[in-house]
Every structure is written in structure tokens, then in C-alpha cells.
Amino acid sequence: MRQLLLFIFLLIYHISFSQDLAEMLKSRLEIGSGEMMLELRGRQIQHYKSIEEFYASRDYQPLWIDSKNLTELAYELRYEIEQSKFDGLNPQDYHFALIQTFFKAIEENKKAGFEPLVEDLTDLELFLSDAVIRLAQDLDQGKLDPSKLNQSWNIPKKSARFNSSIFFQKLANERTLRPLLVDLYPKIDTYVKGREVIRDLISRMEKDELDWTSLRTNKSIKVGESDGAIPSIRERLAFWKYLDVEDLESKTYDSLLFEAILEYQEVNGLEADGIIGKNTLAALNQSPEDLAGKVSVNLERLRWLDDSQLRSEAIMVNIPDYSLVYLDRFDTVFFSKVIVGKTDNQTPVFRATMSYIVFSPYWNVPTSIVNKEIIPAVRKNPNYLARNNMEVLSSSGQSIDPQSVNWKARSIPYLIRQKPGPSNSLGLVKFMFPNSFSVYIHDTPAKHLFERDIRSMSHGCIRLAKPFDFAKLLLLDQKEWTDEKIKEAMNQDHEVKVELTDKIPVYVVYMTFWTDEEGNPYFRPDLYDRDKEILDRLRK
Numbered sequence: 329m330r331q332l333l334l335f336i337f338l339l340i341y342h343i344s345f346s347q348d349l350a351e352m353l354k355s356r357l358e359i360g361s362g363e364m365m366l367e368l369r370g371r372q373i374q375h376y377k378s379i380e381e382f383y384a385s386r387d388y389q390p391l392w393i394d395s396k397n398l399t400e401l402a403y404e405l406r407y408e409i410e411q412s413k414f415d416g417l418n419p420q421d422y423h424f425a426l427i428q429t430f431f432k433a434i435e436e437n438k439k440a441g442f443e444p445l446v447e448d449l450t451d452l453e454l455f456l457s458d459a460v461i462r463l464a465q466d467l468d469q470g471k472l473d474p475s476k477l478n479q480s481w482n483i484p485k486k487s488a489r490f491n492s493s494i495f496f497q498k499l500a501n502e503r504t505l506r507p508l509l510v511d512l513y514p515k516i517d518t519y520v521k522g523r524e525v526i527r528d529l530i531s532r533m534e535k536d537e538l539d540w541t542s543l544r545t546n547k548s549i550k551v552g553e554s555d556g557a558i559p560s561i562r563e564r565l566a567f568w569k570y571l572d573v574e575d576l577e578s579k580t581y582d583s584l585l586f587e588a589i590l591e592y593q594e595v596n597g598l599e600a601d602g603i604i605g606k607n608t609l610a611a612l613n614q615s616p617e618d619l620a621g622k623v624s625v626n627l628e629r630l631r632w633l634d635d636s637q638l639r640s641e642a643i644m645v646n647i648p649d650y651s652l653v654y655l656d657r658f659d660t661v662f663f664s665k666v667i668v669g670k671t672d673n674q675t676p677v678f679r680a681t682m683s684y685i686v687f688s689p690y691w692n693v694p695t696s697i698v699n700k701e702i703i704p705a706v707r708k709n710p711n712y713l714a715r716n717n718m719e720v721l722s723s724s725g726q727s728i729d730p731q732s733v734n735w736k737a738r739s740i741p742y743l744i745r746q747k748p749g750p751s752n753s754l755g756l757v758k759f760m761f762p763n764s765f766s767v768y769i770h771d772t773p774a775k776h777l778f779e780r781d782i783r784s785m786s787h788g789c790i791r792l793a794k795p796f797d798f799a800k801l802l803l804l805d806q807k808e809w810t811d812e813k814i815k816e817a818m819n820q821d822h823e824v825k826v827e828l829t830d831k832i833p834v835y836v837v838y839m840t841f842w843t844d845e846e847g848n849p850y851f852r853p854d855l856y857d858r859d860k861e862i863l864d865r866l867r868k
Contacts, residue, residue: 350388352450357383368451371426375461378492379454391500392456393449398434404505405460406431413530414523416624417466418867422459427452457496460505464490467512470631472865479858482678482765483835486634514630515639517658521843522627529620538563540615549604551586554579561585561604564612565592597649597852599781607782607853614851622851625862626841634679637833643682645769645790645836647675648852650783652769652792654801662801667772667783667791674856675788675836680761682832685799687817687824688748689758689770693718697787698744706735717747748821756818757795759802761834771795784855790836805830 357380359366366373373379383389392402409422430452434444468490474481490512498508513519543557558579565571571588586602593600596611614622638644638655645652647668654662669675693702705712713720713730720728721743728742746752755771765788772791777783792798796814803809806829817824840852840859854860 348446349390349393349449349453352446353383353388353390353453356450356454357388366454368454369426371423371455373454373458375458375492378461378496379457381493382457382496386500390449390453391496392453396444396449397438398431401499401503401505402431402456405456408505408509409459409463412463412466414526415467416522416526416620416627416866417463417471421466421471422463423455424459426455427459430455460499461492461495464492464495464509464512467509467631470628472628472632472862474632477861477865479856479861480674480676480678481629481632481838482676483632483837484634484679485632486636514633515635516630516633517845518842519627519630521847522623522630522841522849524847525841525843525849526620526623526627529616529623532567532616533620536567536616538567538615540613542613543609545604545609548606549581551581551583551602553581555581557609558585561612565589568592593781595850597781597850611851611853619849619851621863622854622859623841623849624866625859626839628862628866629837629839633835633837637679638835641830641832643832643834645675645834646842647677647836647838648840648855649850650781652790652798654798662794662798664792664794664798665778665783666769666793667777667785668855669786669788670784671856673787675786675790676765676767677838678763678765678767678836680763680834682759682761682802682828682834684760684828685802685826686758686760687799687814687826688756688820689752689754689823690748691746691752691754693744693746694766694787695739699739702744703735703737703740706730713744717749717751719745719747721745748823755791755795757799759792759795759798767836769798802828802830802832 356368357366357376366376382391392399392405406424406427409419409424409427412419412422430448433448434452437444465488469485469488474483474485495508499505502508539560543560545555545557549555549558556579558581559577562571562576562578562585565585565588566573566576570592571585581604589604589608590600590602592598592611593602593608598607598611639657641657642655643652644655645666645668650666650668652662652664652666653660702712702718709715710730712718720730720733722728723741723743733740733742746754750756751773753772755773758768758770760768767789769790769792774791775793777785777791778793796818799814799818800809800811803814803826806826809826817826838856838858840854841849843849
């Protein structure tokens with residue numbers, strides 16, 4: 329009988345406490361009625377409206393608290409918030425320190441036999457709900473709005489997959505968080521593998537005893553030469569597993585170090601000449617913390633990216649890697665080196681649709697190039713236009729005698745056009761994906777430039793190393809375009825335009841980090857200095 333009475337008492341007490349908690353939740357949420365945000369303990373509950381709707385739909389019953397105890401779901405959320413550092417996010421954006429304080433106090437009071445205050449549990453419940461919405465939204469679409477950055481990112485953000493109402497309902501029914509968060513990840517392998525790269529880098533940071541003070545030399549170091557920086561270079565290559573930990577004190581650049589430097593340069597997109605110059609030193613100066621920051625920046629870029637079109641066929645140009653790939657369901661079926669815009673003529677980031685090809689193209693010289701380059705060249709050499717197969721046209725397309733033009737003027741009221749041919753600056757073909765930037769992919773007569781590893785040399789357009797192979801691929805389903813017909817079209821004295829039956833999305837992206845299928849990381853120099861702004865804002 330006593331046991332029954334005790335059970336009834338505890339049940340009534342449990343119900344009473346739960347009712348108190350529900351009433352307190354309702355009271356707290358009513359404080360912010362009509363507002364977009366609610367302030368508790370000097371902090372903002374940013375997603376008040378979504379939270380209020382969720383709790384109202386369940387008669388203000390808590391999700392994270394069961395009677396006076398933290399649920400397994402609450403502990404899972406705390407863990408996921410802490411783990412968000414592997415997404416390159418800042419756990420403090422999700423009330424992490426405050427949640428830790430609440431958890432610690434509740435656990436210590438429980439051990440001491442003290443009951444938690446209803447007010448504390450109520451506020452913790454609301455902070456946890458706000459935190460999970462913030463985290464889910466950031467995983468879905470990124471923490472930052474790329475349109476508000478001081479840099480080019482003109483790819484529309486993907487449609488939001490996160491819906492707070494559906495998310496909370498699933499959470500309440502399934503009582504597990506991890507699968508719901510994973511479902512919000514970008515569907516690109518580099519994202520999940522990139523999380524593991526950050527995990528590995530953080531692990532290395534915890535064990536790291538190297539001095540990462542920037543190394544400097546007065547000149548490039550070649551094999552056989554000695555330099556005071558060599559021992560530190562050996563240490564760093566050994567740290568990254570490019571060199572065995574042997575004879576690290578030698579100041580002489582020997583053959584073993586040469587092989588390690590070559591491999592390091594190849595993996596990191598540097599000129600693989602074995603010479604330790606400023607670019608190689610700059611890469612070697614990057615600590616594990618620096619590289620973790622670089623991965624974080626690129627995981628954020630992946631969260632912005634609308635990857636829906638990448639799930640079929642797509643063309644992707646990666647500016648810092650100087651590369652173009654043709655993807656078929658994320659598998660690379662074509663690769664080519666490219667040349668991209670110089671730092672003062674940056675290739676923009678955008679998405680468009682590959683629509684047609686122009687063989688044997690004319691090159692309509694942009695006004696900026698006419699004023700900066702063509703006019704000064706004609707002043708120096710009146711035969712410049714003839715030698716470069718160029719002609720002068722009126723705005724209506726009428727041919728103008730170059731000798732009738734006043735080349736001493738700052739600008740001219742005419743168009744300059746280069747005729748088709750092997751010396752044409754666009755080469756023998758251009759690939760058109762109409763866009764507001766007037767950027768396209770094209771051939772080039774300067775094939776030797778592709779031998780360089782640093783290939784930021786254009787005025788913004790993208791020069792392609794394998795134009796014939798690329799044309800073949802794009803015309804694969806248009807059977808009339810045989811190899812012979814393509815070659816013939818590339819060598820005409822007039823333009824040959826071919827509409828593509830299959831319109832293919834083109835992504836011009838800026839990624840300074842990615843992984844291969846095995847999860848091996850690849851880093852590239854930040855060509856246009858865009859990473860720092862993103863990293864600074866991620867860490868705020």
C-alpha cells in the first residue's frame with residue numbers, strides 16, 4: 329500500500345512539474361508575442377516565431393526536457409553543436425557556452441540532491457530549440473549570404489530544404505537528430521570528406537609542436553644549394569608525410585628533399601620545378617590551423633552551391649585550379665587545363681547554360697582592350713592590324729579603311745575585329761554559355777602557356793587546352809558532327825555556328841580546397857584573395 333501511495337505521489341508530482349514547465353514555456357513565449365525575436369538572459373532567441381508555432385502545436389510540452397531531466401535528444405544536440413566545428417562552423421553561434429553552463433549546473437545539482445528550477449529548464453528548452461534551428465539552417469544554406477560579400481559569387485543559392493515545422497515534427501517523432509542534419513549536407517562527396525579533413529587537421533594541431541613562423545629566403549633555393557631555412561622546410565614536409573623523419577638538420581638541398589618538394593608542388597597546384605621559391609614557401613608556411621580555415625571556407629561555399637544540376641551532366645570550371653571538368657553524375661569524364669583571368673581582370677563566379685559552339689570565330693575586341701592595347705600598338709606600328717589579321721568596322725558593320733582613322737585619339741568610334749584563322753586570339757573555336765559577364769570558353773593559339781602551372785593570364789574569359797576534344801564531347805549526340813566535320817569547321821574563313829541539342833549547365837566556381845574519391849585533400853593558392861573575408865565572417 330505504501331508503495332502504491334508513493335507511486336501515486338510521484339506520478340502526481342511528475343505531472344505537476346510537467347504542467348509547470350508547459351505553463352512556463354507558454355508564458356515565456358507569450359512575452360515575445362508579435363515579435364520576430366525573443367530576448368532571454370541577454371541573448372536573442374532568433375527563431376521565436378518557428379519555436380512558438382512548434383510548442384503551441386503540442387500544448388507547450390517540452391522536447392528536450394523530460395520532467396526534471398535532460399533527454400538523450402538534448403545530449404545529442406549538445407554533441408552535434410560541438411561537432412559543428414568539423415563543418416567549419418563556430419559552435420558559439422548556437423549558444424554552446426550557455427548550453428554547457430546549463431548542463432553542468434543541472435548535472436551538479438542533481439548529484440547534490442537539488443532540484444532544478446522550472447525557470448532554468450524553460451530557458452534551456454528554448455535555447456536548445458533556437459540552437460537546432462540555427463544549426464540546421466546553416467548546414468542547409470550556409471552561415472553567410474554570398475550576395476553581401478565584397479567578392480564575386482553570382483550563382484543563385486539553392487532553395488532551402490530545411491523547414492522548421494517538418495524538422496521539429498520529425499525530431500519529436502523519431503527522437504534522433506543526426507540523420508536529419510546529415511540530410512541537409514551538400515550532396516557533394518567533398519563535403520563529408522572535408523569534415524574528416526578538418527577533424528584530422530584539428531587532431532594534428534593538438535599534437536603539433538612545430539614553430540610555424542613564416543619562412544623567408546633572399547632567393548629561390550635549388551638542388552645542391554644550402555640555406556638556413558632548409559631544416560625547417562624538412563620538418564614541415566615530414567609533418568605532412570612527404571618526407572621521412574631522418575636527417576632533418578641538414579641545410580643542404582639534396583635529392584631526397586628534391587623528390588619531396590616535387591610531390592608537394594604537384595599536390596598543391598604549384599609549378600612542379602623542384603625550386604623552392606616564394607610560392608612554394610608560402611604554401612609551406614600554412615599551419616594545420618591555416619589549412620583547417622581554408623577547408624572551412626570551402627565547405628561554406630559548398631553549402632551555398634545549388635548542386636541539383638550537378639546530379640546529371642554539368643561542366644565545372646574551378647578558377648584557382650585552372651581546370652575544367654565535365655561531370656556525369658559527379659563522375660569526371662573529361663578534364664582540361666584552362667587559363668583564367670588575371671588578378672586585375674578576374675574571372676567571375678557564376679552559373680549559365682552551354683548553348684552553342686562557334687567554329688572559326690571572329691574576335692570582337694572589347695573596347696577596354698582596344699583603348700589600352702590596340703590603339704597604342706597601331707601608333708607604334710601602322711601595320712599592326714594587317715599583321716594580326718584585324719579589321720576596322722563601323723557600328724553598322726561596314727568596313728573602314730584603317731588609314732582614315734585618327735589613331736592619335738584616346739578612343740575611336742569604331743569596332744576592331746580579328747578574322748578567323750590560326751592566329752585568332754580565340755583560336756579555332758569558342759563555346760558559348762550566354763551570361764551577363766560576356767565570359768566564354770575558347771581555344772587559343774598560345775598553347776605553350778598551358779605548360780605553366782600558374783595560369784591567370786586572360787582578360788576574364790576562359791582559354792581551353794583541349795578544344796577539339798571538348799567540342800567532340802559536346803557534340804557526341806549530334807551524330808552528323810564527325811571528327812572530320814569538326815576539324816573542317818575549325819578551319820574556315822567564316823564563322824560556323826552549331827546549336828547544341830543538349831543544353832548543359834556550366835558552373836564557374838572558386839574552390840581552393842577539395843578532395844578526391846579517397847578523401848585525399850587538395851589545396852590551391854587563393855588566387856584572388858577571397859578566402860580571408862569568408863573565414864573572418866565565419867569566425868565572428
